Amino acid sequence: GRFWCFCRLVYMPMSYLYGKKFVGPITPTIMAIREELYSVSYNEIDWNKARDTCAKEDLRYPRSLLQNVIWTCLNKFVEPVLNCWPINKLRDTALKNLMKHIHYEDESTKYIGVCPINKALDMICCWIEDPNSDALKLHLPRIYDYLWLAEDGMKAQVYDGCQSWELAFIVQAYCSTDLVNELGPTLRKAHEFIKSSQVLENHPNSETYYRHRSKGSWTLSTADNGWSVSDCTAEALKALLLLSKISPNLVGDPIKGERLHDAVDCLLSFMNKDGTFSTYECKRTTSLLEVLNPSESFLNIIVDYPSVECTSSVLQALIMFKELYPGYRKEEIGKCVKNASKFIEDKQRKDGSWYLKLSFGVNYLTF
Known part of the structure; x- marks a missing residue:
C-alpha cells in the first residue's frame, strides 16, 4: 500500500x-x-533466457x-x-x-x-x-x-481521457479574455460538466484497500474513474472560483459552498509532511525502495514523488480560494502556501525554468 x-x-x-x-x-x-x-517460433523460445532479455532501446x-x-x-x-x-x-x-x-x-x-x-x-x-x-x-x-x-x-489511450483536467484549463483561459459574454453558452455547459464531475463521497473501506480520500476531488477524466488527483482537483477548483464571479444568468448557478469546502479539504489531505504535493496520493515511503523497482524501462515508479506541477496548481487554487473565503481553514492554508512556495522556489533552476515530472512544459507551472 x-x-x-x-x-x-x-x-x-x-x-x-x-x-x-x-x-x-x-x-x-x-x-x-x-x-x-x-521474432522466432513460439516453441523455440528459451524462456529462461527471455527472463533477462530487454531491447536496448527500452x-x-x-x-x-x-x-x-x-x-x-x-x-x-x-x-x-x-x-x-x-x-x-x-x-x-x-x-x-x-x-x-x-x-x-x-x-x-x-x-x-x-x-x-x-x-x-x-x-x-x-x-x-x-x-x-x-x-x-x-x-x-x-x-x-x-x-x-x-x-x-x-x-x-494511456488513460480513459482527461476531460476534467483539460476543461478546467479551457475555462480558465476563456475567463482571462474579454469574450466571456460571447462564450456564455459554452461556459455554462463547461460549468455543469465540472460540477457533475466532482467525486462526492469517499470510497467505502478505503483505508483497508490503501486508497486516499476522494470526497470533494476531481479525477483526470470523469467521476466514474474514481481516482482523485491533486492538480486536477486544484485546476477544477480554480475554474469554479472564476465562474462564481460571473453572472449566473450567463454561466449557470455557482457550485454550493459546502462542495468547495470539500474540495479544499481534499487538497489539504494531499499535502506531504514538507508541504509539497504528489499526484494521486501523499508520498508514502522512502525513495530507498526504488531498489525493488522490477521494471527495466521506467525509472522512479515505486514512490509518488512531489512535483512542482501539482504543488503549483494547489498553491494557486488555495490562494484564490483564500481571497474569496478568507475564514475557512485559514491557518492550515497559510502554512501550506508558505511551504509550497518555498518548495517551488527551491526547485527553480539557474536558467529560471523548472524540471517537470509530468513533462508538460515549463509554461504549465506558471499558467
Whole structure:
C-alpha cells in the first residue's frame, strides 16, 4: 500500500496471473498473436533466457547486482518451495486476497481502472476466476473507454481521457479574455460538466484497500474513474472560483459552498509532511525502495514523488480560494502556501525554468 498507485495496481494482477500459473486455451487468435509478437517460433523460445532479455532501446534502468541476486533466488529457490504443499496454501490465501483488491479497484472505478494496463489485466483475472461472473460482464463494455480510432488504425489511450483536467484549463483561459459574454453558452455547459464531475463521497473501506480520500476531488477524466488527483482537483477548483464571479444568468448557478469546502479539504489531505504535493496520493515511503523497482524501462515508479506541477496548481487554487473565503481553514492554508512556495522556489533552476515530472512544459507551472 506504500507503493505508487500505478506500480501496485499494475503488478497486482500480474502477481495473480503468475501465482495462478494460468494457461488459457490455445485458439487461432492466440496463435496469430504469438506469430506477430515474437521474432522466432513460439516453441523455440528459451524462456529462461527471455527472463533477462530487454531491447536496448527500452533498457533505461539496467538491473543492479543486488536485484539480479534477489530475482535469481526468488526464481530458483523460493518459487519451487511456494509450489509445494503445505506452503502452497499460503499462496492460495494470498491469491484470494489479491482478488479482493482487484475487485475493489474495479468496483471503485466503475470497471475503468486507473489505466488501460491494469484494466486489461484485471479483466483477465476476473475471467480466470469465473468466466461467467458479473465482474467480467461489467468489464467488457468499458473497454471502449480506452479505444481510439485514428487515421492509421485502432489505438489504446494511456488513460480513459482527461476531460476534467483539460476543461478546467479551457475555462480558465476563456475567463482571462474579454469574450466571456460571447462564450456564455459554452461556459455554462463547461460549468455543469465540472460540477457533475466532482467525486462526492469517499470510497467505502478505503483505508483497508490503501486508497486516499476522494470526497470533494476531481479525477483526470470523469467521476466514474474514481481516482482523485491533486492538480486536477486544484485546476477544477480554480475554474469554479472564476465562474462564481460571473453572472449566473450567463454561466449557470455557482457550485454550493459546502462542495468547495470539500474540495479544499481534499487538497489539504494531499499535502506531504514538507508541504509539497504528489499526484494521486501523499508520498508514502522512502525513495530507498526504488531498489525493488522490477521494471527495466521506467525509472522512479515505486514512490509518488512531489512535483512542482501539482504543488503549483494547489498553491494557486488555495490562494484564490483564500481571497474569496478568507475564514475557512485559514491557518492550515497559510502554512501550506508558505511551504509550497518555498518548495517551488527551491526547485527553480539557474536558467529560471523548472524540471517537470509530468513533462508538460515549463509554461504549465506558471499558467
